[in-house]
Amino acid sequence: MLVTARRQAPATAWAVAAGIALAATPRPAPAVQITLSSAYLPVPQAGTTVAYVTISNGGSTPDRLVAARISVGGHVALRAPAGPGGTSMHTIPAIPIPAHSTVALKPDGYHLLITSTGPIHGGRDVRLTLVFARAGPVSVLAQPTNPQTGGSTILFN
Numbered sequence: 001m002l003v004t005a006r007r008q009a010p011a012t013a014w015a016v017a018a019g020i021a022l023a024a025t026p027r028p029a030p031a032v033q034i035t036l037s038s039a040y041l042p043v044p045q046a047g048t049t050v051a052y053v054t055i056s057n058g059g060s061t062p063d064r065l066v067a068a069r070i071s072v073g074g075h076v077a078l079r080a081p082a083g084p085g086g087t088s089m090h091t092i093p094a095i096p097i098p099a100h101s102t103v104a105l106k107p108d109g110y111h112l113l114i115t116s117t118g119p120i121h122g123g124r125d126v127r128l129t130l131v132f133a134r135a136g137p138v139s140v141l142a143q144p145t146n147p148q149t150g151g152s153t154i155l156f157n
Contacts, residue, residue, distance in 0.1 A: 031061035034135040039142035044120050051112040056102045064133040065095040071127035074117035080110050120144050
């Protein structure tokens, strides 16, 4: 048994040394580094609403938003202005996210159209999961807002 332990010891020592060498090797910054912030959506009227979120790509490689999901169910479409002025919208297959940039989804630009949702109530955050071509799925909590007041539908007494 002592012989077996000696035979394994060099292999174990090599594995430990390799692990230390790998841990000490500096790693390059990720090519795509997606972060999400400022997510909100108006409380739906008749099962339809929109969602807005700020997407930042701190990496050196561009990415594309290719799909989205919402925790309360429903269908999420990527939307963009059909032309100048932003009055007419159309569904698009992807939203470009350039490297080292921030893209704000907003009412007169790129945004998410959400249809056939389950119940969404003010004061109860919902999870948006955005799916990127390179970065994969990234989630953020979105706050439902009251369009009449511009804020949360919770009233504090």
